[in-house]
Amino acid sequence: MTPAPQIAAVEAYADFLDGDVAVVRRVRLSLDEPAAALVVAPPEAAPQAWPFAEIRQLRDQASGGEVIVHRIGDPVARLILRDPATIRLVEARCPNLHRRPPAQNTGRLAAWAAAALASVALIIFVLVPAMANRLAGFLPPAGERALGDTTLEQIRTALDDTGFRPLPFCTAPAGTAALERMTGRLTAGVALPYPVTVHVLDHDLINAFALPGGYVVFFRGLIEEAETPDEVAAVLAHELGHVVNRDPTRIALRSAGSIGVLGLLLGDFAGGAVVLFLAERLIQATYTQEAEAAADAFAHATLAAAGIPPSALGTMFQRLLEEYGDAEGIVAHFMSHPALGDRIEAARRADAGLTGALRPSLDATDWRALQRICR
Amino acid sequence: MAATDIGTNFAGRRGRLFWLALKTSVLTVLTLGFYRFWMKTRLRRYYWSSVRPGGLPLEYTGQPLEKLLGFLIAVVFLAFYVGIVNLVLVFFSFALIQDNIAAYLLSFIGVIPFWFFAQYRARRYVLARTRWRGLRFGLEPGAWGYAWRALLHWLATILTLGLLWPRMTFWLEKYRTDRTHFGSVRLTQGGRWQMLFRPLRPLLFGLALSGGGLLLGSNGQPAAFWLLLPGAPLTLYGFVHYRVRSFQLLTDHKTAGAIGFRAHPRPLRVLRIYSVGGFFIVLVLFLMLLGFSAALAAILSVGTLGEDLLSELPDLMQALPTWATALVGILFYFSFFIFWGVLTQVFLTLPLIGHYAETLQITGAPQLALIGQRARDDFAEAEGFAEALDVGAAL
Numbered sequence: 173m174t175p176a177p178q179i180a181a182v183e184a185y186a187d188f189l190d191g192d193v194a195v196v197r198r199v200r201l202s203l204d205e206p207a208a209a210l211v212v213a214p215p216e217a218a219p220q221a222w223p224f225a226e227i228r229q230l231r232d233q234a235s236g237g238e239v240i241v242h243r244i245g246d247p248v249a250r251l252i253l254r255d256p257a258t259i260r261l262v263e264a265r266c267p268n269l270h271r272r273p274p275a276q277n278t279g280r281l282a283a284w285a286a287a288a289l290a291s292v293a294l295i296i297f298v299l300v301p302a303m304a305n306r307l308a309g310f311l312p313p314a315g316e317r318a319l320g321d322t323t324l325e326q327i328r329t330a331l332d333d334t335g336f337r338p339l340p341f342c343t344a345p346a347g348t349a350a351l352e353r354m355t356g357r358l359t360a361g362v363a364l365p366y367p368v369t370v371h372v373l374d375h376d377l378i379n380a381f382a383l384p385g386g387y388v389v390f391f392r393g394l395i396e397e398a399e400t401p402d403e404v405a406a407v408l409a410h411e412l413g414h415v416v417n418r419d420p421t422r423i424a425l426r427s428a429g430s431i432g433v434l435g436l437l438l439g440d441f442a443g444g445a446v447v448l449f450l451a452e453r454l455i456q457a458t459y460t461q462e463a464e465a466a467a468d469a470f471a472h473a474t475l476a477a478a479g480i481p482p483s484a485l486g487t488m489f490q491r492l493l494e495e496y497g498d499a500e501g502i503v504a505h506f507m508s509h510p511a512l513g514d515r516i517e518a519a520r521r522a523d524a525g526l527t528g529a530l531r532p533s534l535d536a537t538d539w540r541a542l543q544r545i546c547r
Numbered sequence: 548m549a550a551t552d553i554g555t556n557f558a559g560r561r562g563r564l565f566w567l568a569l570k571t572s573v574l575t576v577l578t579l580g581f582y583r584f585w586m587k588t589r590l591r592r593y594y595w596s597s598v599r600p601g602g603l604p605l606e607y608t609g610q611p612l613e614k615l616l617g618f619l620i621a622v623v624f625l626a627f628y629v630g631i632v633n634l635v636l637v638f639f640s641f642a643l644i645q646d647n648i649a650a651y652l653l654s655f656i657g658v659i660p661f662w663f664f665a666q667y668r669a670r671r672y673v674l675a676r677t678r679w680r681g682l683r684f685g686l687e688p689g690a691w692g693y694a695w696r697a698l699l700h701w702l703a704t705i706l707t708l709g710l711l712w713p714r715m716t717f718w719l720e721k722y723r724t725d726r727t728h729f730g731s732v733r734l735t736q737g738g739r740w741q742m743l744f745r746p747l748r749p750l751l752f753g754l755a756l757s758g759g760g761l762l763l764g765s766n767g768q769p770a771a772f773w774l775l776l777p778g779a780p781l782t783l784y785g786f787v788h789y790r791v792r793s794f795q796l797l798t799d800h801k802t803a804g805a806i807g808f809r810a811h812p813r814p815l816r817v818l819r820i821y822s823v824g825g826f827f828i829v830l831v832l833f834l835m836l837l838g839f840s841a842a843l844a845a846i847l848s849v850g851t852l853g854e855d856l857l858s859e860l861p862d863l864m865q866a867l868p869t870w871a872t873a874l875v876g877i878l879f880y881f882s883f884f885i886f887w888g889v890l891t892q893v894f895l896t897l898p899l900i901g902h903y904a905e906t907l908q909i910t911g912a913p914q915l916a917l918i919g920q921r922a923r924d925d926f927a928e929a930e931g932f933a934e935a936l937d938v939g940a941a942l
Binding site for chain 1: 599
């Protein structure tokens, strides 16, 4: 080990700012080795002892060749060392020179962090949903339609992998006609606040969702996964149930409130992520258990009235659950409530409501056309 | 320069700042934005210590954790406004006019007073954490007074098509300066607002030329479009000229007791920093985009480096598996913005601060010895509102 450089007391000087007046004083430095302290001796003032362990260097400084040090516990006094030999001496003696000064106010910080989290949670999970539920009932149909248009565009843009153009709709004429016939059969005799528009998006997701203003959107993946047209019809009937009950409007209004709060928290650096999150929420919309039960009940009644076995809904869930487990697409969507088994069972029981003759929701030609709607 | 005047040195270096900015930006991205409070603190320490009136560096004593705390405080207040008010605005906007433009517009207008409020509070925080010669600067409270004054001045400026801009510049600067302290001494903004008309002249002239050219040109006299040739660059220069010369006049008329200031920034030099810096930034980012495209093309072994490579990018992206596209996209997105920010610091902020610093003199320096310390402004909210509202308090 090389011995620490020694200092002849008379040779070491520094510029001293005492933090009381705007005057730079030339001070003499000396070492008090037994006390392990640097002695700062301003002219016409009592010398101060700065313990080596308490001396810190200012961080991230632009260098003009000098080193500025301060002492923990003294917020204002500064020593400006300019002479290289003096700098080396201080560097050799002060073990904590480059350590961060201890953080202050950590208790207060923790309290505010907790308060911030609590208030944001209160706003996102309590205040905004409560208001959204209230307001959704007052939104006129034309307004809902516009809200649906806007959110559909956002979802199409957000879901596109390349990020360069909105996700295309599937519009093969025969398939579109088949889908319209199916929708017509299910909505015959149902009082709708606005006409229903059904779209198919060209994407692998096995899912379907409803948007404000009467939009029901299927992903190609769901149509490919279905084994019979009745399964597609059953999902459509369930989403129509959400449309009739205006559930999507509540969710969309809720997002309008909470999205801004999230953007606030994350800063503009994650602007894109927030939009993506909005899309995610709308697709994987987790409605309340009552809303799901109401949509199921609507689906059962509508399917039965149209001569389609309501158990098709249960069959579809059952198979997806077996094939993909719990966390995939539509299963995750419907799995958000532990009573999935009950709902499959309820769908089976609803078959009892079938009165007239069974009629498949689409004939063989139409079903093939629907399966090829994206080509 | 009198014997009692002191000049200002600038010790900032591009290389050192580049690494500091790059390191802290990467950490900010990796921590999902959390490190930005540390980044801001560290960059300010560097900039402040670069500016050395009379050879003694300024010191920035702000702490990252107090910025985080201030941000959390602002979040508690703003979350309520943003959440509830936005929801109500979106509802009425869709209900009444079937569009959300009105909601965005109203939401934006509603935030403007907060914006000025936040600007003043951020300035108060930054001054309270700035020291020179061991003494603290400070700004008296008065953010709401500033906010409504700024609103009215803006309104007057817009209604007079910009003619009252000098009036706004002067009175807002006076409001801030007259509340600014260095240690025990208070600063005063002298002069009259009319003195700022002179700096406005190149801009007015440029606007008149361009406006006249456009007006006549689109009304059957196409030859008048030639007026844009001198008009447009003159307008651009006019903006810079006004900013620089009004800063100079305002600085020359500031006093702190018997201490005064002399600023000599040059509009053409500032314009050059903007043009050269802007050119470098665009060039580097364009090369990044080109390199990224070439790398992608090489990976896929499709196509050669043609001139329409950029237009083929969407198709190239489509050919990759989803996770790879997402990864490449995220990587590129963030490196683009990181470099944008870092290069702006290195090629614009640093040379601009350098120029303003090196052309600043302080007169009556011996009077400095009479100034004492002022008490610490324990300002818990820091610049939280500015941070949350993104008021451009990047520095």
